[in-house]
Amino acid sequence: xRPIGGRIGRLAVPLRVLAQRFALLLxxxxxxxxxxxxxxxxxxxxxxxxxxxxxxxxxxxxIARPAQALNNATEQVSQLAFxxxxxxxxxxxxxxxxxxxxxxxRLETENAAFRALLRARPEPGVTYVxxxxxxxxxxxxxxxxxxxxxESDGVRKGSAVVTGDGLVGRVVESGDRSSRxxxxxxxxxxxxxxxxxxxxxxxxEGDNTDTLKLSFVxxxxxxxxxxxxxxxxxxxxxxxxxxxxxxxxxxxxxALVTPLVRFDRLEYVRVLRFDFPGMEADNPRGxx
Amino acid sequence: xxPMFARAVAILRTMVPFGTLLLAVALAGVPYGIPLFGPVTxxxxxxxxxxxxxxxxxxxxxxxxxxxxxLQDLITGGPPGSIALLLLLVHALAxxxxxxxLGQSYLVEWAGFALVxxxxxxxxxxxxxxxxxxxxxxWHFLVQALLTVALYPAxxxxxxxxxxxxxxxxxx
Numbered sequence: 001x002r003p004i005g006g007r008i009g010r011l012a013v014p015l016r017v018l019a020q021r022f023a024l025l026l027x028x029x030x031x032x033x034x035x036x037x038x039x040x041x042x043x044x045x046x047x048x049x050x051x052x053x054x055x056x057x058x059x060x061x062x063i064a065r066p067a068q069a070l071n072n073a074t075e076q077v078s079q080l081a082f083x084x085x086x087x088x089x090x091x092x093x094x095x096x097x098x099x100x101x102x103x104x105x106r107l108e109t110e111n112a113a114f115r116a117l118l119r120a121r122p123e124p125g126v127t128y129v130x131x132x133x134x135x136x137x138x139x140x141x142x143x144x145x146x147x148x149x150x151e152s153d154g155v156r157k158g159s160a161v162v163t164g165d166g167l168v169g170r171v172v173e174s175g176d177r178s179s180r181x182x183x184x185x186x187x188x189x190x191x192x193x194x195x196x197x198x199x200x201x202x203x204x205e206g207d208n209t210d211t212l213k214l215s216f217v218x219x220x221x222x223x224x225x226x227x228x229x230x231x232x233x234x235x236x237x238x239x240x241x242x243x244x245x246x247x248x249x250x251x252x253x254x255a256l257v258t259p260l261v262r263f264d265r266l267e268y269v270r271v272l273r274f275d276f277p278g279m280e281a282d283n284p285r286g287x288x
Numbered sequence: 289x290x291p292m293f294a295r296a297v298a299i300l301r302t303m304v305p306f307g308t309l310l311l312a313v314a315l316a317g318v319p320y321g322i323p324l325f326g327p328v329t330x331x332x333x334x335x336x337x338x339x340x341x342x343x344x345x346x347x348x349x350x351x352x353x354x355x356x357x358x359l360q361d362l363i364t365g366g367p368p369g370s371i372a373l374l375l376l377l378v379h380a381l382a383x384x385x386x387x388x389x390l391g392q393s394y395l396v397e398w399a400g401f402a403l404v405x406x407x408x409x410x411x412x413x414x415x416x417x418x419x420x421x422x423x424x425x426x427w428h429f430l431v432q433a434l435l436t437v438a439l440y441p442a443x444x445x446x447x448x449x450x451x452x453x454x455x456x457x458x459x460x
Contacts, residue, residue, distance in 0.1 A: 020350065027354040028376050034358070034369030039419060045368055052362045056317075060363070063318050071321035137364050138316035138329045140428035141416055144365035145319065180365050187420050208327070208424055264323050 050175030053135075053146060057178035060134040061148050068267055126239055128162075128270040129154045131179070143186035143208060145169075145266065150177045158237055160272045166243040166260035167191070167231060168269055179271070183263055184212055184244065192234035193244060195227050204229060204244060204257060212245060214255040223247060223255050239272065304454035305340040305347045308447060309356045312336045317363040328431040333360055334408060335436060335443045337375050338401050341382035342389050343451050353379050367419050374408050374415075381407075394444075402437045409433035 038045045079086065114120075131153070135146025149155050151174050161168040161181045169189060173180040182189055189206035193214070200222055202214045214229070227247045233240025245259040312332035320329070333356060340348045357372025364371075381404060382389075389400050413429040 024350045024376060024380055027350050028373060030354065031357070031369040031373035031376060035367050035373070035415075035419060038368045049362050049365075049368070052359070056363055059314065060317055063314055067318050067320050133319050135317045135363060135365075136319040136326050136329065137366065138318070138326070138360075139331065139364060139366065140327045140412075140424075140432055141364070141366035141370060143327070146317070146363075146365070187422060187424065207422075208428070210324075262323075264326055265321055266319070267321070 046173055049180075050150075050173050050178070053173070053178045053180065054150065054175040057134060057146065057148055057175075060146065061132070064132075064134045071265075072267075127273045129273065130268055130270050131155070132268055133266050134178070140208070143183040143189075143206065143263070144172070145181045145183065145263075145269075147171075147179045147181060147269065147271070148177070149271065150175045150179050152176050154273060155179045155271045156273065160231070160238040160242065161269050162242060162272060163261055163266065163269055165262075166245065167238070168261050168263070168266065170237065171271060181269070184259055184261075185210060185263065191238070191244070192232045193229050194232040194240075195223060195247075196230050197227055198222050201232055201234070210258075210263075211248070212257040212259060214247070214257060223250065225250065227255075229257050301454050302347060304450050305336070305344055306352055306356075308340075308450060309333060309336050309348070309352070310359075313356060313360045313363060316360055327428040328435055330436040330439045331405070331408070331432055332436075332439075332443070333357070333371065333375060334378060334405060335401070335440055336447070337379050338382050338404055339444060339447045339451075341379045342386055342397065343447075344454065345379075345383050345386060347454065348379070350376060350379065370412070370415055370419070374412055377411065378404055378408055398437075398440055401440050405433045405437050406430075 034045075129149055131147040131149030133145050134148045137144045145168075147155070147161075155171055155174050157171050157174045159171045161170060167184060169181045169183040169186070170191075171179050172182040183206070184191065184204070185206040185208065187206055187208045189204075191204045192201065193204045194201050200219075205213045205215050207213060214223070225247050229244045229247065231238045231240055231242040231244065243260055245257040247255045248258040249256040312335070315332045316329060320326070337348070337353060337356075353375050354372050357370075357375040358368055360366075360371045361368040385400065389397055409426075409429040409432065413424065413426045416424050416429070
């Protein structure tokens with residue numbers, strides 16, 4: 001007669017395999033359910049994501065530093081080779097900018113005088129919060145960045161994110177100490193813009209590639225390669241006039257825009273905050 | 289050896305596969321600053337999942353794979369569940385082919401991984417298209433898969449000694 005333990009043991013193995021397969025199927029189902037829930041932009045998903053990012057942000061911050069230090073070092077070495085030519089270019093640019101500076105001062109004075117005459121409503125004041133990029137989207141799914149500044153620093157969901165070159169994107173999630181930026185190039189990015197020279201309005205769309213598409217309606221003969229695209233300020237989310245990019249090609253009636261910002265070289269960015277005159281800022285610390 | 293210390297080391301050894309998976313997730317979220325690299329950053333977790341599914345499947349339970357996948361989704365900003373789904377499918381496939389791949393030459397294992405990585409890229413691309421209800425260009429998914437395949441030998445030079453040091457949990 002065979003011992004009972006041996007029989008149970010022989011039965012336990014297929015049962016364990018069955019349980020493992022069932023667990024696997026269950027988890028595959030859970031993954032799909034999670035994707036569907038996230039697609040519906042459920043508040044719980046956002047809450048969990050920001051909470052996890054708040055915890056992970058210091059770790060990412062530490063891991064990101066060596067990579068960024070290495071990048072800075074290679075950038076400096078490569079720039080050394082072009083330092084003479086770069087110096088010449090900057091001299092010329094400096095001369096040009098000085099001329100523009102005197103023009104800007106004159107226009108600023110004129111503008112203030114005309115505004116006073118017209119009793120125009122003042123533009124909302126813009127302050128900013130600076131943050132360091134600590135996370136990338138790490139794959140082809142989305143175009144986002146993680147930032148080491150959150151609500152406790154004054155970052156708000158929906159705010160525009162810029163560098164000295166132009167618009168980067170907008171804050172889509174804001175935790176206490178970290179936030180996530182949706183880049184202009186992401187498939188879900190839509191920004192109301194205006195063609196700087198002709199003042200035609202349009203919507204600038206990302207499609208997960210490195211160029212952006214102008215949709216809506218600009219008559220084909222009204223847009224040319226080289227035109228500068230800036231934010232229109234419609235919707236009140238972004239300030240008007242933030243530079244975004246230049247039209248570099250027109251294909252099948254669609255204008256393709258190359259962004260001014262190099263998204264793969266971002267290290268520090270600024271999150272813009274609107275402080276309307278007379279309104280007290282939420283964060284008394286202001287810029288960081 | 290102090291029994292407490294020996295116990296801690298034993299626990300640590302069973303945690304090695306999970307530790308490498310956590311490292312893979314962290315590496316995916318790092319901003320490398322290399323031109324054009326962001327969207328094609330290698331799928332580090334895929335390498336780790338495939339390797340451990342072949343060599344130590346008992347040390348990476350499906351729940352841990354699900355957790356790692358969701359963590360990567362949350363850190364990188366992707367749709368939660370997408371990476372988890374891909375990793376679970378790859379794990380199931382690799383475990384089902386374990387008997388064929390185990391004991392074969394390294395080139396066969398690498399070729400097996402190449403097929404799995406390309407399959408995962410196709411499934412990932414289809415998922416992304418369905419999720420966004422848009423036709424996304426597949427190139428970034430394919431280049432990411434090729435980079436991941438190219439990285440496999442380098443990654444296994446770290447994972448192989450880790451697997452030797454690691455050991456299966458003792459039966460309860």
